[in-house]
Amino acid sequence: MAEAAVAAAPQTAAKSSKTVELSTAQKAAAVIIALGAEKASLLYKFMEDEEVEQLTLEVARLGVLTVQQTEDILNEFYQLCLTNKAVTEGGLEYARAVLEKAYGEQAAAELLGKVTKSLKNREFAFMDKADIKSLYSALRSERPQTIALVLSYVDADKAAGVVAQLDEKKQIQVVESIAKLDSVSPAAIKIVEAEMHNRFSNIMTDTNIKVGGIDYVADVMNNLDRTSEKNIFDGLSDQDLADEIRKRMFVFEDIITMDDRSVQRFVRDCDPRDLVLALKAANAEVANKLFANMSSRMAQSIKDDLEITSNVRMKDVEEAQQRIVGIIRGLEEKGEIIILKGGKDDIIA
Numbered sequence: 001m002a003e004a005a006v007a008a009a010p011q012t013a014a015k016s017s018k019t020v021e022l023s024t025a026q027k028a029a030a031v032i033i034a035l036g037a038e039k040a041s042l043l044y045k046f047m048e049d050e051e052v053e054q055l056t057l058e059v060a061r062l063g064v065l066t067v068q069q070t071e072d073i074l075n076e077f078y079q080l081c082l083t084n085k086a087v088t089e090g091g092l093e094y095a096r097a098v099l100e101k102a103y104g105e106q107a108a109a110e111l112l113g114k115v116t117k118s119l120k121n122r123e124f125a126f127m128d129k130a131d132i133k134s135l136y137s138a139l140r141s142e143r144p145q146t147i148a149l150v151l152s153y154v155d156a157d158k159a160a161g162v163v164a165q166l167d168e169k170k171q172i173q174v175v176e177s178i179a180k181l182d183s184v185s186p187a188a189i190k191i192v193e194a195e196m197h198n199r200f201s202n203i204m205t206d207t208n209i210k211v212g213g214i215d216y217v218a219d220v221m222n223n224l225d226r227t228s229e230k231n232i233f234d235g236l237s238d239q240d241l242a243d244e245i246r247k248r249m250f251v252f253e254d255i256i257t258m259d260d261r262s263v264q265r266f267v268r269d270c271d272p273r274d275l276v277l278a279l280k281a282a283n284a285e286v287a288n289k290l291f292a293n294m295s296s297r298m299a300q301s302i303k304d305d306l307e308i309t310s311n312v313r314m315k316d317v318e319e320a321q322q323r324i325v326g327i328i329r330g331l332e333e334k335g336e337i338i339i340l341k342g343g344k345d346d347i348i349a
Contacts, residue, residue, distance in 0.1 A: 022069070029058035030065055030073045130154075132161035144170055148177030149192055152216060160223030171228060172235040179217040179241055214241075218248035222329065225322065227315075250329060250339050252278065252321040256285045258328075262337035263293040266328045272298070276305045277320035280312050 022030070032040045032055060065073075100108040130138075135154065139147045139162060147166075151159040151174070159178075163171055221229055229251075236242040255263065267275070267290065279287050279302065291299045331337045 022073070025054065025058045026062060027073050027076070028055055029062045030070060031077050032059055033062065034070055034074055130158075132158055132165075136162045136165045140166065144173035145177050146192060147174050148181060149188070151220070152178055152181055156216070156219040157223045159220045163220060164224055164228045168231050168235065171232050175217055175220070175232050175245075176236065176238065176241065178220065179214050179245060181213060214244050215248055218245050221245060221249050222251075222325070225318065227318065250325065250332075252325055253283065253286055254339070255328075256289050257339075258289075259338060260293050262331075262339075263289060265337050266324070266331055267294055267298075269327050269331070270324055272302060272305070274320040274323050275302055276309055277312060277317050278324055279306060280309065281314065281317045281321075 032043070035043065135150075135158060139150060142150075147162070147170075151162060163174055166174060221232070224232070233242055233246070236245075275290065279290070282290075291303075294302070328337065328339065332339045
């Protein structure tokens with residue numbers, strides 16, 4: 001519970017670089033230590049035995065933290081506690097108003113996004129331990145709507161792993177269903193519980209929880225391989241829906257929308273061989289954008305390699321492009337680069 005709480009808290013601008021390097025489990029351990037033995041023992045009562053064991057190990061291994069590190073971590077935890085309290089007492093809209101006044105619009109949106117995900121995941125916490133193979137085995141014979149509902153409660157990478165194993169027709173149906181999900185009634189969740197009782201249990205809630213939606217399915221699509229992604233987009237019957245999903249995704253071709261500084265930053269982390277493979281099937285705009293943001297020596301080296309690289313499998317090209325996209329998305333999560341999604345972001349130079 002403590003670990004999940006700390007994981008959900010947003011990073012603050014005041015964090016030191018050392019704090020950023022701490023894992024989620026280490027941050028949870030830092031909170032436990034700061035609380036003291038008596039208060040920590042009260043918190044342990046709400047945790048599973050396995051969580052207590054893991055947290056205790058982290059506490060034992062943590063070592064010494066600086067005063068600044070401890071202060072930064074506790075600040076994250078405090079922000080999350082305030083957010084949870086506002087959501088519980090007044091609902092999401094009330095919480096949004098309170099948080100926007102306290103932290104500003106962007107920070108409030110980040111807090112609410114992580115807290116609602118945390119609330120949702122608590123209802124289906126038992127699925128956190130299920131791997132992709134187990135989830136697929138449990139879901140493959142279910143209706144697309146049921147699969148969509150269940151996948152809306154797992155991490156996007158797991159959902160993508162399940163979707164990738166479905167047949168092409170069901171892939172499209174499931175993605176459409178996830179994108180069109182909004183709030184789900186307790187009765188509907190009870191039906192899913194009955195259908196999946198051999199695998200899942202305790203799928204219940206007293207209030208409607210927002211699940212799925214276009215933002216979530218865009219995250220799922222970002223985790224799919226390029227072949228599955230293309231198949232789904234080609235097969236979606238609702239073109240407006242497909243366009244809306246694309247707006248919220250980041251794909252390799254979207255490099256042309258990035259600012260030069262961000263391109264220069266991610267290029268530094270790319271394997272030159274991946275750049276060569278990725279550019280074998282890239283359009284001229286993407287190639288020009290990349291070459292314009294490399295050193296002249298690096299650009300010439302890659303151009304030379306492109307000339308002598310032949311008989312490349314499309315699968316290898318797509319995997320290279322996906323690795324580059326993974327680097328870009330990872331840097332965005334750390335706040336080191338900016339990705340414009342659907343024209344929604346205002347950038348101040």
